[in-house]
Amino acid sequence: MSRTRISWTQLAFEALPAAAVAAAVIAFWQFAVGYWEVPAYLLPSPVRVATALWEKRDALLHAFWVTARASVAGLAAAAIVGTLLAIVFSQSRVIRTALYPYVVFLQTVPIVAVAPLLITWSGYGQRTVILVSTIIALFPILSNVTAGLLALDRNHRDLFRLYRAGRWPTLVRLRLPTAMGHLALGLRISCGLAVIGAIVGEFFVGRGSDFPGLGAVMDRWLAMGKTDALIAAVLLSSLLGLVMFAAVNLLTDRLLHRYVQGTGD
Amino acid sequence: MTTSSAAPISCRDVGVRFADGRDVLAGVDLDVPAGRSVALVGPSGCGKTTLLRCIAGLQPLSAGTIEPRPETVPAGTMAYVFQEPALLPWLDAVHNVMLPLDLVGRGAPPERRALAEHWLAEVGFGAGDLGKYPGELSGGMKMRVSLARALVTEPAILLLDEPFAALDDLLRSRLTELLLTLHARHPRTMVLVTHNIAEAILVGDEVCVFDGGRIGSRVAVDLPAPRLAQARGGAAFGRLYGVVSDALTEAAR
Numbered sequence: 001m002s003r004t005r006i007s008w009t010q011l012a013f014e015a016l017p018a019a020a021v022a023a024a025v026i027a028f029w030q031f032a033v034g035y036w037e038v039p040a041y042l043l044p045s046p047v048r049v050a051t052a053l054w055e056k057r058d059a060l061l062h063a064f065w066v067t068a069r070a071s072v073a074g075l076a077a078a079a080i081v082g083t084l085l086a087i088v089f090s091q092s093r094v095i096r097t098a099l100y101p102y103v104v105f106l107q108t109v110p111i112v113a114v115a116p117l118l119i120t121w122s123g124y125g126q127r128t129v130i131l132v133s134t135i136i137a138l139f140p141i142l143s144n145v146t147a148g149l150l151a152l153d154r155n156h157r158d159l160f161r162l163y164r165a166g167r168w169p170t171l172v173r174l175r176l177p178t179a180m181g182h183l184a185l186g187l188r189i190s191c192g193l194a195v196i197g198a199i200v201g202e203f204f205v206g207r208g209s210d211f212p213g214l215g216a217v218m219d220r221w222l223a224m225g226k227t228d229a230l231i232a233a234v235l236l237s238s239l240l241g242l243v244m245f246a247a248v249n250l251l252t253d254r255l256l257h258r259y260v261q262g263t264g265d
Numbered sequence: 266m267t268t269s270s271a272a273p274i275s276c277r278d279v280g281v282r283f284a285d286g287r288d289v290l291a292g293v294d295l296d297v298p299a300g301r302s303v304a305l306v307g308p309s310g311c312g313k314t315t316l317l318r319c320i321a322g323l324q325p326l327s328a329g330t331i332e333p334r335p336e337t338v339p340a341g342t343m344a345y346v347f348q349e350p351a352l353l354p355w356l357d358a359v360h361n362v363m364l365p366l367d368l369v370g371r372g373a374p375p376e377r378r379a380l381a382e383h384w385l386a387e388v389g390f391g392a393g394d395l396g397k398y399p400g401e402l403s404g405g406m407k408m409r410v411s412l413a414r415a416l417v418t419e420p421a422i423l424l425l426d427e428p429f430a431a432l433d434d435l436l437r438s439r440l441t442e443l444l445l446t447l448h449a450r451h452p453r454t455m456v457l458v459t460h461n462i463a464e465a466i467l468v469g470d471e472v473c474v475f476d477g478g479r480i481g482s483r484v485a486v487d488l489p490a491p492r493l494a495q496a497r498g499g500a501a502f503g504r505l506y507g508v509v510s511d512a513l514t515e516a517a518r
Contacts, residue, residue: 155351158323163368163418164340173367177355258355258398 044228049235052228059217060229064236067198067214070126071244074133075194079187081134082141089142090149090175091167100146107139111197115204124209132201137194141186148182149175180259184252191244199237214240271300271454272333272342272421274320280328281315289315291478293329297471299421302448302455304465306509307475308517313458317424320456321345333422340369341418346428350407352399352414358385358406359395362413369418384413388443405436412440416447425457429464441467442493462513466505467492474509476516484508 026046032038033045040048053060085103089096115132122128152174160170199215206216214237221230276295282288290312297303305313318324321343322335335343344365352361362381366372372380385395388409399407408428415423425444429437441464448455448468457468465472472484488501 153351155347155349156353158318158321158345158347159351159364160368161323162321162340162343162345163365165368169368173364174353177353180355258400 041225041227044231048228049231052226053232053235056229056232059212060214060232060236063212063214063217063233064240066126066212067195067202067237068240068243070129070133070198070201070213071191071194071240073130074197075137075187075191075244075248077130077134078137078141078190078194079183082138082186083145083183085142086145086149086179087171087176089146090171096146103139103142106135111136111200115201118201119204119208124205124211126205126211128205129198129201129211129213129215132204133194133197136197136200137190140189140193141183144182144186144189145179148179151182152178177259180256184256184260187248187252188245191248192241195237195241195244271452272338273297273299274422274454274456275332276316276320276329277331278329279316279319279326279331281312281319281324282327288327289478290319291328293478293480295473295480297454297456299454300452301470302457302468304457304459304469304472305475306459306462306465306472306513307481308513309460311475311516312478313475314426317345317426317456317458320422321424338421341365341371342420343422343424344415344418344420346411346415346423346425348427348430350399350404350411352407352410354399357396357398358390358402358410361399361410362417365414365418371418380417381413384417385410387416387447388413404432405440408432408440409443412444412447416451419451420453422454422456425455425459427458427460430460437461437464444468445493462506462509463502465509466502472505472509474512474516481516482512484512 029043030046033043044052089100111132114135115128118128118131122131149171156174156178160174165173198213199218202211202213202215203219205211206213206219209216214233218230218233218237221227221233274295274297276293279290279293279295280288281290293312293316295303295316305316307313315324319326320331320335323345333342352358353364356364359378359381362385363377366377366380371377382392382395386392390406390409390413394402394406397406399410402410412428429440432440445467455468457465459465459468466486466488469486472486473480474482474484476482484505486505488499488505
């Protein structure tokens with residue numbers, strides 16, 4: 001309990017400078033928009049953005065919730081698929097060298113180019129959004145967990161060899177626990193990507209349907225010139241990324257802290 | 266608790282050539298009678314640990330034979346204590362010690378736990394600390410857990426690779442005494458790799474001094490057992506220390 005209290009206090013102290021910068025930026029933004037008479041469709045004032053946020057709160061909160069669900073589902077699917085693929089890769093050098101280049105290739109294909117194709121295959125719906133989110137979040141988890149499964153401590157590996165542990169006990173009792181720290185790192189990198197993937201997916205899905213996610217409403221408000229509501233949605237997207245990152249950090253710290261303590265020496 | 270019978274070790278003309286073409290071991294002959302102990306000393310990189318790994322079956326031989334061949338004896342017949350405790354950080358002390366029993370599939374879980382607790386008690390590990398994780402243990406406590414883990418399968422052959430090298434002198438001395446006490450209580454064939462001459466003389470019935478991938482000289486230790494730390498002050502101990510030290514100096518040239 002005391003450790004948590006200390007960390008919250010530290011967090012508050014660490015957040016103070018960032019909060020001061022944010023306050024200064026908002027103040028300058030409000031001043032600059034009025035002073036230079038910037039049209040609202042180009043850059044609305046912070047007050048107008050806040051007003052839009054309040055007026056469209058129902059639509060925005062619903063969009064936030066829809067995108068959050070898709071992001072969490074995309075991240076979870078990426079974690080499961082990435083870990084399973086990593087297990088396959090860790091079992092054989094031949095499989096690894098045969099398949100890994102294609103995984104890298106998949107990573108280099110721009111997701112905005114693939115998204116329309118995914119809609120063709122999967123339709124205008126949440127399934128496609130989750131699919132885009134999964135694809136974009138997959139690679140960091142796959143590469144990190146593969147590295148973790150292969151990065152055994154030499155003494156641990158010798159210990160398991162000495163007692164003639166087979167492939168399965170070695171995987172379950174040594175490789176997977178060793179890789180948990182790497183999985184935590186992969187999840188931390190991928191949680192932001194999962195949100196980006198969900199929003200990109202919603203951009204495309206929203207053009208052919210009345211999908212209510214943040215990406216879809218952003219695209220609609222962009223077309224309607226509602227820049228204040230658009231910025232409000234952008235801020236909520238950032239908030240979603242932050243919430244996801246904090247949640248993943250909290251979960252991995254709580255659940256995986258035993259696995260990230262080195263070799264126990 | 267029963268103790269498995271000790272088994273002799275016989276190395277004949279053992280050679281190991283690494284992938285870079287370097288001969289780490291060449292023509293090594295070593296016999297360790299059942300229940301006896303041998304200490305291997307020598308300069309760094311002379312092949313002591315490689316020989317130990319060969320005996321454990323962790324390093325393939327380029328030449329020669331070693332009996333028993335690890336694959337011909339039941340798993341758990343040989344145990345290895347590493348220079349570092351090498352505990353699994355996600356398991357508590359008792360589960361770290363149970364691990365070899367889990368891996369070789371010996372006994373039911375309650376029996377495994379009872380054996381683990383017994384060996385932790387044997388190495389002087391407090392009953393109140395059984396649930397502690399490696400990150401919560403001191404270096405000495407971790408090494409005690411590591412020793413208990415090696416002993417829990419009641420191995421016929423115990424291989425120790427500089428097990429106390431990372432500890433301070435006082436702790437090292439205490440754990441060496443513990444090792445001698447356990448050896449007197451549960452005799453098993455032991456091979457110890459060490460850089461510490463006193464440790465080699467206290468533990469080994471014979472001290473083999475390595476010299477360039479071979480055993481350069483052998484010194485029989487005729488101190489009466491059990492050789493607890495008090496033996497260090499004696500004249501016989503001092504004479505043996507001098508002999509081994511001279512052989513080591515010669516090997517280092």
